[in-house]
Amino acid sequence: MARKILLEHLNVPGIETLEVFRKMGGYQAVEKVLKTMSPDDVTEEVKKSGLRGRGGAGFPAGMKWSFIDKKSEKPRYLVCNADESEPGTFKDRYLMEKIPHSLIEGMIVSSYALGAKTSYIYIRGEYFYVLRILEKAIAEAYEAGFLGKNILGTDYSLDLHVQIGAGAYICGEETALLESLEGKRGNPRMKPPFPAISGLYASPTVVNNVETIAAVPHIVNMTGDEYAKIGVGRSTGTKLISASGHINKPGVYEIEMGLPVEEFIYSDEYCGGIKNGKRLKALIAGGSSVPILPEHLITKTANGDARLMTYESLSDGGFVSGTMLGSGGFIVMDETTCIVRNTWTLARFYHHESCGQCSPCREGTGWMEKVLHRIENGHGKMSDVDLLVDIAKKIEGNTICPLGDAAAWPIASAIRHFREEFEYHVKYPEKVKDPKHFFYAPFVSEKMNASIA
Amino acid sequence: MAKVTIDGLEMEVPDGTSILNAARMVGGDIVPPAMCYYSKLKGSGGKCRTCLVKVSQGSAKDPRPMPKLVPSCSTTVQDGMVVENITSLDVLEARKGVVEFLLINHPLDCPVCDQAGECDLQNLGYKHGLAKTRYEEERRTFEKADIGDNIKLHMNRCILCYRCTYVADQLTDCRSHGVINRGDHAEISTYISKAIDNDFSGNMIDVCPVGALTDKTFRFSSRVWFTKPMDAHRDCKKCSGKVVLWEKGNEVLRVTGRKDKYGELEEFICNECRFEKKNTSDWVIEGPRHIDKHSVISQNHYELLNNIKVDIVKYQKQVAERVNKG
Numbered sequence: 137m138a139r140k141i142l143l144e145h146l147n148v149p150g151i152e153t154l155e156v157f158r159k160m161g162g163y164q165a166v167e168k169v170l171k172t173m174s175p176d177d178v179t180e181e182v183k184k185s186g187l188r189g190r191g192g193a194g195f196p197a198g199m200k201w202s203f204i205d206k207k208s209e210k211p212r213y214l215v216c217n218a219d220e221s222e223p224g225t226f227k228d229r230y231l232m233e234k235i236p237h238s239l240i241e242g243m244i245v246s247s248y249a250l251g252a253k254t255s256y257i258y259i260r261g262e263y264f265y266v267l268r269i270l271e272k273a274i275a276e277a278y279e280a281g282f283l284g285k286n287i288l289g290t291d292y293s294l295d296l297h298v299q300i301g302a303g304a305y306i307c308g309e310e311t312a313l314l315e316s317l318e319g320k321r322g323n324p325r326m327k328p329p330f331p332a333i334s335g336l337y338a339s340p341t342v343v344n345n346v347e348t349i350a351a352v353p354h355i356v357n358m359t360g361d362e363y364a365k366i367g368v369g370r371s372t373g374t375k376l377i378s379a380s381g382h383i384n385k386p387g388v389y390e391i392e393m394g395l396p397v398e399e400f401i402y403s404d405e406y407c408g409g410i411k412n413g414k415r416l417k418a419l420i421a422g423g424s425s426v427p428i429l430p431e432h433l434i435t436k437t438a439n440g441d442a443r444l445m446t447y448e449s450l451s452d453g454g455f456v457s458g459t460m461l462g463s464g465g466f467i468v469m470d471e472t473t474c475i476v477r478n479t480w481t482l483a484r485f486y487h488h489e490s491c492g493q494c495s496p497c498r499e500g501t502g503w504m505e506k507v508l509h510r511i512e513n514g515h516g517k518m519s520d521v522d523l524l525v526d527i528a529k530k531i532e533g534n535t536i537c538p539l540g541d542a543a544a545w546p547i548a549s550a551i552r553h554f555r556e557e558f559e560y561h562v563k564y565p566e567k568v569k570d571p572k573h574f575f576y577a578p579f580v581s582e583k584m585n586a587s588i589a
Numbered sequence: 590m591a592k593v594t595i596d597g598l599e600m601e602v603p604d605g606t607s608i609l610n611a612a613r614m615v616g617g618d619i620v621p622p623a624m625c626y627y628s629k630l631k632g633s634g635g636k637c638r639t640c641l642v643k644v645s646q647g648s649a650k651d652p653r654p655m656p657k658l659v660p661s662c663s664t665t666v667q668d669g670m671v672v673e674n675i676t677s678l679d680v681l682e683a684r685k686g687v688v689e690f691l692l693i694n695h696p697l698d699c700p701v702c703d704q705a706g707e708c709d710l711q712n713l714g715y716k717h718g719l720a721k722t723r724y725e726e727e728r729r730t731f732e733k734a735d736i737g738d739n740i741k742l743h744m745n746r747c748i749l750c751y752r753c754t755y756v757a758d759q760l761t762d763c764r765s766h767g768v769i770n771r772g773d774h775a776e777i778s779t780y781i782s783k784a785i786d787n788d789f790s791g792n793m794i795d796v797c798p799v800g801a802l803t804d805k806t807f808r809f810s811s812r813v814w815f816t817k818p819m820d821a822h823r824d825c826k827k828c829s830g831k832v833v834l835w836e837k838g839n840e841v842l843r844v845t846g847r848k849d850k851y852g853e854l855e856e857f858i859c860n861e862c863r864f865e866k867k868n869t870s871d872w873v874i875e876g877p878r879h880i881d882k883h884s885v886i887s888q889n890h891y892e893l894l895n896n897i898k899v900d901i902v903k904y905q906k907q908v909a910e911r912v913n914k915g
Contacts, residue, residue, distance in 0.1 A: 304771070321768065326635045326663050492749060492768070492775030494636050499690035502773040506726045523723060530686030533657045534638050 138405070139366065141354050141374045142347065143390045146234055152269065154276040157237040165353030166244050166282055170290045173356075178249035182352060184360030186372035191217055191308075191345030192423065192463040193538075194447045197352075201342055203332040204250055210339035214252040215317065216243060218259040218266075218346045219301050219308040222423035223485055224465030227376035228346035230388040232259075232266050235350075236273035240296065242349035244282060245356055247294050250342055254295045258313050261303035270298050305489035309537045310343040311335075312491065323493045324537035345463075347376055367393030371446035375461070381468035384408035397421075397443045397450075398435040401468060414470035415578075418554070421450050422462020424482050425542030427549030428475070429459050455549065471578035475554040476561050477571070479547055480508040486543035497540040500531040504547055511558060514565030521558045525551055556581055591668040592649075595619050595642075596676045608661035608672055609640055613851065619674050620851075622684075622713050624691070624798050625750035626662035628853060633755050634662035637748065638687045639713060643680050646671035658683055681717075688717040693724040694773065695799075696745045704800030706813040706885045709852055710748065731776050736766065737784035739805050739864050740794060744776050747801035753777065753793040760789040760857055777801070788827055791863040795846050795854050806864055807835075807843035816842055817891035818878035823871055827859035833878050834869075841867045850881060 140146075150156040157163070169178055183198030204212060216239065220228040232239055239257070247255045259267055274296055277283045285293045299317055301307045307316045311325035314336045335341025351373060355363045364372045371393040380386045383401065385408040391400065400406045401416070410416055419429045437443050438457035443450065451458045469478065487505040492498040504527050510516045528544035528551075535541070551558060557579055561568050590601050595612050596619045602611040610628065612620045621642055626634030634640075640662050644655040649669025658680060661672070674680055692714060699705040731744035749768065754777075757764035765786075766779045779785060785793070794802045816835040823830045835843040844863050846854040866872065880886045 306771075326660075487772060490772040492770070492772045493751075494638050495687055495690045495748065496638055498749065498773050498775070499693055502729075503690075503693060503724065503726075530683065530690070534641060534683050534687065536635060 138390075138392050138395070139374065140390050141366075142231060142238065142350055142376060143235075143388075151235055152237070152273065154237060154273070154280055157235070161357075162237055163241055163280075163282055165356040166241055167288060169245050169248055169356055170288055170292055175249045175251055178245065178352075178356060181355055181360035182249070185355040185363035186360075186367075186370060187348065187351055187355060187363070188371070188447065189345055190347035190351070190375065190463070192222070192425075192460075194461060197344060197348050200332070200344070201246075201250060203330070204342055205333050205340040206251075208333075208340050210337075211254065212250055212252045213336045213339055213341040214243065214247045214250050214255040215310075215313065215336060215341055215343045216255070216257040216346060216349050217308060217310065217313055217343050218257050218263070219313060220263075220346070220463075221260055221305040221308050221489075222425065222463050222465055223482070224378060224380055224420060224467045225423045225463045226378045226380075227388050227464055229263055229266060230378075231346060231350060231376065232263075233269060236266075236269050237277070238350045238353070239270070239346055240273055240277050240282070241353045242351070243296055244277075244287070244294060245352050246342075246344065246349050247296075248292055249352075252342075253293060254297070256317060256336075257296070257298045258307070258317055259298055259300055260308075261301045264300070267298055267300050274298065304491075305485075306491045306537070306539060309539065312537065313343060314341065323491050324539075326536060368444060368446050369448060371448060371461075375445065375464055377445070377464045377466050379407050379466045379468070381466075382411045382414065382470035382473070383468045384411055391445055393444075393446050395445045396435070397445060400445060400466075401434075407466075407468065410468065410470050412470075414472065416468065417471045417473055417578075418469040418475060418478075419459075420465070420467040420469075420546070421459045423465030424467070424485065425538075425545060426460040426462045427455055427458070427545050428479075428553065429549075430553040433457050433553075455545070456552070459549070472575045474512075474568075474574045474579070475550055475557050476508065476512045476568075479550040480505065480512045482546050483508050483543065486539065490539060490543070491537075494536045494540070496531045497535045497543065500527050500540070501543045503527055504543070508547070511561050512568065514561065514568045516558075516562045516565075518559065518562050520562070521551060521555065556583065591666045591670070593666040593668075593670045593672065595672045596674050602666060604666075606666050607634075608642060608644075608659075608664050608666055608670075609634075611666050612661065612672075612674065616850075621661045621674050622709075622716070623662055623851070624709055624713065624748060625752060627752050627755070627796055628851075629857075630752060630755040630759060630796070633750075633752055635660045637691070637750055639684055639691075641680060641683050641687070643673040643677040644670060645673050645677075685717050685719070688713055689719060689723070691748050692718060693722065694729040694745075695748070696728060696730075698746070701809075702743075702746065702800040703803040703808060703813075704746075704797075708800060709798035729773055734778060734782070735784075736779055737786050737790075739791060739860065740785060741803045741805045741808060742777065743801050743803065744778075746799050747777055748799055749775055749777075750798055752796040752798070753802060756793050756796055756857075757785070757790070760792060761787045763787065788859050788861070789857060791860045792846065792854065792857045794863075795848070795857075798852070804843055804845075804863075806867070810842050811837055814885045814889055816886075817889070818880060818886065820847065820875040820878045821872035822875065823862065823866065823873060825859060825862050828862060829856045829858070830862060831856055832858055832862055832872075834872060834874070836869070839869055841869055841872075847878070 145160040187197045188194045307322040312322040316322035331341040419434045437452040450461045483505040487501040490501045528548040531540045532544040621640035623640045624637035641658040642661045646652045648667030736742045769778045819834045821834045846858045877892045
């Protein structure tokens with residue numbers, strides 16, 4: 137059994153209550169930190185642990201904390217990004233739903249490290265029932281004296297609020313989240329200034345993912361050096377992976393960084409192999425916005441090394457033959473999947489969720505969706521495939537926030553790796569009329585057949 | 590002061606200047622086009638992405654290039670920064686892309702649009718756009734909305750530069766319109782169906798880079814290039830009273846603020862001057878307004894005509910003198 141940190145006590149009955157959570161060692165970190173450590177010590181531990189942001193970008197958390205403007209006289213804020221809306225990602229929901237106190241403990245420890253007196257959890261609008269769970273847990277924590285004035289008799293006070301979003305994917309982008317938290321339209325802000333200098337209410341702010349914050353108490357408890365020993369290289373610790381798609385055992389798994397992708401897919405401990413004994417076709421490794429991988433690049437990198445579940449190994453080969461760990465939304469697709477249809481679905485999502493602030497994303501996402509719709513339904517032209525590549529190229533990197541990139545990458549990579557399938561849709565429009573076109577007879581590469589014959 | 594090189598031209602500009610403004614200090618071809626940035630409106634810029642430039646050297650201290658193209662309107666210069674605008678193929682390619690994006694859902698109804706002839710998008714399209722569209726789908730349309738007696742909102746033409754919302758925020762006491770919905774369905778709207786009515790709302794028309802907001806009192810009266818722009822002023826209690834009258838014969842068809850060569854108003858004017866003073870007798874006329882020679886408006890040579898006006902009184906005097914002598 138691999139080591140579990142975040143989900144260690146998942147199956148303990150009543151873990152969502154403060155009482156049981158404390159029995160399992162909860163809130164020890166709060167005591168340790170408030171009574172024996174200075175805020176800078178905590179930041180230092182997190183730096184040592186090598187903990188990287190679990191929300192998608194993988195930016196070292198300790199470094200992010202050290203950027204916070206300490207000279208400013210304005211209050212500092214910690215905001216937890218619980219606006220988990222990436223298709224294929226559901227780890228934060230699981231964690232907050234099952235062990236809400238782990239997040240609250242993390243918020244207290246992290247807020248102390250940053251010197252924040254008020255902290256916010258910005259939760260996705262669709263997670264309304266999780267909001268109730270969190271509010272209940274926060275009330276318990278207030279009652280037990282872990283939140284509020286003079287926590288545990290020290291002179292540190294903290295107020296924790298949960299704010300619910302209204303269901304926009306873009307509000308998961310940190311600056312859009314802050315705008316929304318301030319009560320404005322959730323449009324991403326221009327960077328710089330970064331939130332660490334001017335974030336919430338123009339004050340120094342740190343925005344971290346749920347999983348990142350929940351990992352902090354464990355780092356404090358086991359020390360940063362100890363945490364850094366788990367994992368491989370610069371990818372330290374454990375990661376929650378939301379596995380979905382054509383696998384036998386979909387769900388949230390906590391893995392140690394460095395687990396081979398092959399083992400994760402086929403081992404009975406994790407995904408348990410492909411459903412119905414079908415052949416693996418493609419993988420989206422880190423939530424819908426990362427590049428898709430074709431079969432031959434999933435378990436091995438382009439150099440022939442085994443691909444591991446780490447930030448580095450998954451992005452090995454750049455965008456040509458690699459992908460990203462992202463937020464850990466692990467979507468497995470078997471041979472019955474139509475890549476064009478899948479790409480169209482994603483394009484539709486990004487079209488729907490673009491905020492409309494900057495032109496490439498506003499116009500480009502809609503355009504790509506329409507072209508993909510055309511191809512998928514057998515009305516496409518050969519030139520449409522190149523058109524898509526060109527549109528994606530013109531969106532990528534030219535937008536205010538990463539949503540433009542997130543919309544462009546899956547499409548560009550799908551065409552890069554599965555171009556023949558797109559061309560098949562154009563060549564044989566009558567064969568793709570049925571929406572389940574590859575369900576009964578999986579797509580077979582004509583080039584491959586030709587070379588065998 | 591920061592030393593910055595744009596397209597090989599070295600210049601020294603005050604710290605905190607944006608790349609765009611640094612380029613504007615020099616002027617000429619190196620100035621990136623801007624559809625949403627407006628120097629007089631705080632917070633504007635960064636949205637249209639037409640002013641993207643490449644920073645090939647971040648600063649003297651940190652000479653690394655910036656990884657992505659940056660919006661020149663909201664990126665401040667650093668000492669020793671090297672910027673490539675029209676000398677970089679990446680920038681021109683990206684700009685071409687942005688112009689294409691702006692145009693795919695634009696109705697291209699220039700023949701019936703009052704803005705034609707003084708439209709920033711038209712100029713941008715001629716300079717960077719393709720002759721043919723690659724967009725085959727139906728263009729996006731919005732339902733018509735009435736936002737009052739003076740201003741016509743034509744949402745199909747809008748490029749969502751947000752300038753008009755900044756005008757309402759920063760010039761008027763109450764903003765009654767904003768952007769609703771998201772993505773490519775985002776639209777400028779008064780929620781729900783209110784009229785925009787206050788003393789300075791007319792400036793929304795002047796800041797609009799396209800024909801989305803036009804003057805209802807001027808609607809369909811004339812193409813702008815058949816009118817002659819005249820600088821004029823009057824005593825106005827609310828504003829500076831310095832305007833441009835767009836005349837046809839002796840009729841004042843339209844009153845606007847005075848725009849500089851980047852299409853920005855020199856001074857904002859009030860609605861009274863703009864919509865109500867439509868007689869030549871209301872104004873003191875200073876002379877013809879100089880419009881850039883590349884503009885279609887200059888093609889009717891109103892300035893030249895004005896110069897060769899014969900001074901009859903002077904001639905009469907000369908003749909009379911000659912007769913008296915004779």
